[in-house]
Amino acid sequence: MSLQFLRSCILVVSDNAGNTEDLSLLRITFRVTHGTIQTPRKLVLKIWNPSPITINNAKSFYTSISLSIGYQKESSVLFEGKIQQIRDGQENPVDTFLEIIAVTGGMAYAEAVSSAVLPAGWSYKHAHSQIVEDMAKKENVGKGDFPSLTGSAPRPKIMYGMTRD
Structure with missing residues (x-):
């Protein structure tokens, strides 16, 4: 096996009980997309020539996936989400594959609802915390980065409906 410029790729899948399986030694191709702010990050990953046991485990048990890439000892998590x-x-006739499609924050984006009233004098930081x-x-x-915007609103803010909106 060649060193590939000291690159590293770590692929770990896990089930709800916390059992994990490292699939890093298999040949994989992947694409991570994050189209807009209103779109969850998506991973399309293809594993080449997995064993039938790995295929059955993936279909029956695995619920989450983590992909880390980098150089030798400096790898970091590129994607972590739900399958x-x-x-x-x-x-x-020779090659089989296992394709996994996963998203991060998909359930929160699709199903989270808000029902809150921010009192008069609310700031954007308060609205962000509520979301x-x-x-x-x-x-x-996670909370993520949010710009520090100054000022406050003179009236209460009603937050009702889909949180993504």
Whole structure:
């Protein structure tokens, strides 16, 4: 096996009980997309020539995936999310594949609802905190960066409906 310029790729899948399987030694191709602010990050990953046991485990047990890439000891997490779809097939008479489609924050984006009233004098920081709190009820969502905007509103703000909006 060649060193590939000291690159490293670590692919770990896990189930709800916390059992993990490292699939890093298999040949993989992947694409991570994050189209707009209103779109969850999506991973399309293809594993080439997995064993039938790996295919069955993926279809039956695995619920989450983590992909880390980098150089030798400096790898970092590129994608971590929930598996949405798994399919397998045969590319040609020799090669089989397992394709995994996963998203991060998908449940929070699709199902989180807000029902709150921010009192008069609210700031954008308060609204951002309320949104993160509502999304965290559906899925573990981090707060992320938010610009420091000054000022406050003279009237209360009603937050009702889909949190993504």
